[in-house]
Amino acid sequence: MSQRVGEIIGADSRVLTVQCYELYGAPPLGTFLSVGEPPVLAIVQCIRTEPLDPSRPVLARGRDFDTLDDIYRENPQLERLLTTRLDALIVGYESDGRLVQLLPPVPPAIHAFVSICPPATVARFTDNLEFTRFLLNSGSPMADEVMVACLRTVSSNRSEGDEFLRRAGQILSKEMVGDSARLSSILRRARL
Amino acid sequence: MTNGFSPYGTNGDGFLHRGTPLGTVVGGSLSDGVEIRLNPSGETVIEDVKVGTFVTIQGKRYRFFGVITDLELANSDSRIRHSPPDSDDPVLLEVMSGTMAYGVLSVMPSLALPLGSAGGVSPSAAKTVPSHFSPSYSATDDDVASVFGREDDQHFWIGSPLDMDTRVCLDLDNLVRRSFGVFGKSGTGKTFLTRLLLVGVLQGGTASSLIFDMHSEYGWSGQDTDRNRHVKGLKQLFPSYVSTFTLDAESSRRRGSSPDEVVSIGYSEIEPEDIELLKDNLSLSDVAAAACFNLQQRFGGDWMSQFLTHQGQGIGDLADDLGVNRAALGALHNRLSRFRRYPFLEEGDRHNAAAKIIEHLERGKHVVLEFGRYGRDLNAYILVSNLLTRRIHERYVALKEAAEGGGGKDPRPLVIVIEEAHRFLNPSISSQTTFANIARELRKYNVTLMIIDQRPGGIDSEVMSQLGTRFTCALDNERDIDAVLSGAAGSRQLRGVLARLEDKQQALIFGHAVPMPVVVHTREYGTPESYASLTRNVKAGLPDDLLEGETSEERLERQIDELFS
Numbered sequence: 228m229s230q231r232v233g234e235i236i237g238a239d240s241r242v243l244t245v246q247c248y249e250l251y252g253a254p255p256l257g258t259f260l261s262v263g264e265p266p267v268l269a270i271v272q273c274i275r276t277e278p279l280d281p282s283r284p285v286l287a288r289g290r291d292f293d294t295l296d297d298i299y300r301e302n303p304q305l306e307r308l309l310t311t312r313l314d315a316l317i318v319g320y321e322s323d324g325r326l327v328q329l330l331p332p333v334p335p336a337i338h339a340f341v342s343i344c345p346p347a348t349v350a351r352f353t354d355n356l357e358f359t360r361f362l363l364n365s366g367s368p369m370a371d372e373v374m375v376a377c378l379r380t381v382s383s384n385r386s387e388g389d390e391f392l393r394r395a396g397q398i399l400s401k402e403m404v405g406d407s408a409r410l411s412s413i414l415r416r417a418r419l
Numbered sequence: 420m421t422n423g424f425s426p427y428g429t430n431g432d433g434f435l436h437r438g439t440p441l442g443t444v445v446g447g448s449l450s451d452g453v454e455i456r457l458n459p460s461g462e463t464v465i466e467d468v469k470v471g472t473f474v475t476i477q478g479k480r481y482r483f484f485g486v487i488t489d490l491e492l493a494n495s496d497s498r499i500r501h502s503p504p505d506s507d508d509p510v511l512l513e514v515m516s517g518t519m520a521y522g523v524l525s526v527m528p529s530l531a532l533p534l535g536s537a538g539g540v541s542p543s544a545a546k547t548v549p550s551h552f553s554p555s556y557s558a559t560d561d562d563v564a565s566v567f568g569r570e571d572d573q574h575f576w577i578g579s580p581l582d583m584d585t586r587v588c589l590d591l592d593n594l595v596r597r598s599f600g601v602f603g604k605s606g607t608g609k610t611f612l613t614r615l616l617l618v619g620v621l622q623g624g625t626a627s628s629l630i631f632d633m634h635s636e637y638g639w640s641g642q643d644t645d646r647n648r649h650v651k652g653l654k655q656l657f658p659s660y661v662s663t664f665t666l667d668a669e670s671s672r673r674r675g676s677s678p679d680e681v682v683s684i685g686y687s688e689i690e691p692e693d694i695e696l697l698k699d700n701l702s703l704s705d706v707a708a709a710a711c712f713n714l715q716q717r718f719g720g721d722w723m724s725q726f727l728t729h730q731g732q733g734i735g736d737l738a739d740d741l742g743v744n745r746a747a748l749g750a751l752h753n754r755l756s757r758f759r760r761y762p763f764l765e766e767g768d769r770h771n772a773a774a775k776i777i778e779h780l781e782r783g784k785h786v787v788l789e790f791g792r793y794g795r796d797l798n799a800y801i802l803v804s805n806l807l808t809r810r811i812h813e814r815y816v817a818l819k820e821a822a823e824g825g826g827g828k829d830p831r832p833l834v835i836v837i838e839e840a841h842r843f844l845n846p847s848i849s850s851q852t853t854f855a856n857i858a859r860e861l862r863k864y865n866v867t868l869m870i871i872d873q874r875p876g877g878i879d880s881e882v883m884s885q886l887g888t889r890f891t892c893a894l895d896n897e898r899d900i901d902a903v904l905s906g907a908a909g910s911r912q913l914r915g916v917l918a919r920l921e922d923k924q925q926a927l928i929f930g931h932a933v934p935m936p937v938v939v940h941t942r943e944y945g946t947p948e949s950y951a952s953l954t955r956n957v958k959a960g961l962p963d964d965l966l967e968g969e970t971s972e973e974r975l976e977r978q979i980d981e982l983f984s
Contacts, residue, residue, distance in 0.1 A: 392510055393514060396513075396514030396515075397518055400518035401518060404496070406496060407494075407499050407504075407519050410514070411504055414510060414514060415511065
């Protein structure tokens, strides 16, 4: 049973907004998520923790405390006033038992459960690296960082090591045909 | 696939086999050739590809044949030039190589074969270019054979394409139909290539050859200076087909050669035009050279002998008498007196060396005229070769005209081989030589030239433009390269190929005898095996009904026996 981390609170065909069950309980940047059933696959591309009520801004409370833990211990209401949300970029879905790297015909329903994608599914999905184009062309200012994070996560879970990065690099180089510096930066950081 | 010709050939088990995949067509034009982007993840890296290599391109309608004329390291991002990836990052280097940084081959498609053509259809000149993304392959042996033909009586194996063992063959009929040239700087294998070509002409059997053998290296034997050995000449390989003439019997004897004829030339056979041709070499002024015509008017055919009998004051008196400048005539006398040193020049007019040569040629023989020690004397070489050629040419013109008038059969085609051609086919004097006439007249009178030279830049461009086939070993000088390539289709692209020929045993061949330009590693000459393979196919070239190894006297005896048996 994969680990459930939250549920959908906003969705369009491209990006899902997920509210996490636990404050600070978001999976790391670049993690593959499995949403609903049959699963839609998405990659964590932005995590933020914010007040549940946007009209009640967060105030600084640490002047008289030594540690961060002290602040939360002395202000237990914070657990109720704050929440962790994340945006996830849809990169594919399962159809008739096959994983396809396309956008789903319709986005997942609101309140659909969001889990961390099982490693076996990630491995199967990342045999094909066409999905990297979704990340590169997401329009997000953090697209490259998400790409680096995703490649690092996936390659660490695959036995091929550098060979995976070579394949990914060749796909990316076709997309970034005129931008060697960007490609170089992504690949270098993916192996740090 | 159709039942007929397979554009790929099969490997016997039904699978199509092509050469190694190289890349795909990404651009180009008919005039500049096409650009082939090297496959990004192929096994071929750019260092495996050499300029001059033979390749095929599989278009949608045609299969194209061409040679690689240039190689380029291209990139999709010019910043790579300024900030290349770290050399200690193999993953990044590997990713960028073949994708952002890639190789581009320039290929000149010369021939095209319609796909699905029936077997036996030869490729024709390419009048279009392959479509975008057509795949390209290194050529296979079958490709080379389909373009250059298989070795037979009329196809002479001259060498192999670069990095291949298959045979490139010359079309001998096309070769001798027009004049052709062998060029290359000193020591690049011109002489060996010429020997091979002469064997080819002999094998073709449609033409005789007359070789003005300046350094006595084609007739009996020659030197392989690189391997420090002697190699056999034509006479040793084909004793029945080759007659050797010599100007220097002593030298021939020393070299173990037994010439068929010793050539003597009468002074009266020398004409004023012959001297005019030597004007520069003899350091004669225009006035002095022109005085020969006055002398001929005065003394007739024997003008030279008679002029040389004058001495001292007599020359001045003669000058006054002829109305020419005394100093000029004195200079002319001085220079012509040097001819007295040539023992092959004799008094009288009954020598008729040209007639003897013609007689051998008409019998289908190939004649090598060895110059012996006079080969080192350019004046002797120019004088004798021009003089004999003029007479032979006159005879051929007469025979040809008689044949056209129904008065005899066509003279057997003749290839005249001359060396150091730039010395007497240069623009200032070429118009006065018979050789230039022969080059211009093409085969109208069944006489063509084979020009061997290391400075083609010095040859009159009009003569160069008439050469049907050009064989070019390595050349350094820009002017020489320009001259060799002048008028050739795709000369700009071939320039790169020519400039990168290796110094030994490599030649670029283009023109009538080959369907497309090709760089060959020339065939071996000088080993017992090479002699055996060179002499194997020569039956087709038997003059008249001569059997192999049989002399004309032996033939006569055999024919008499046959008649009365």
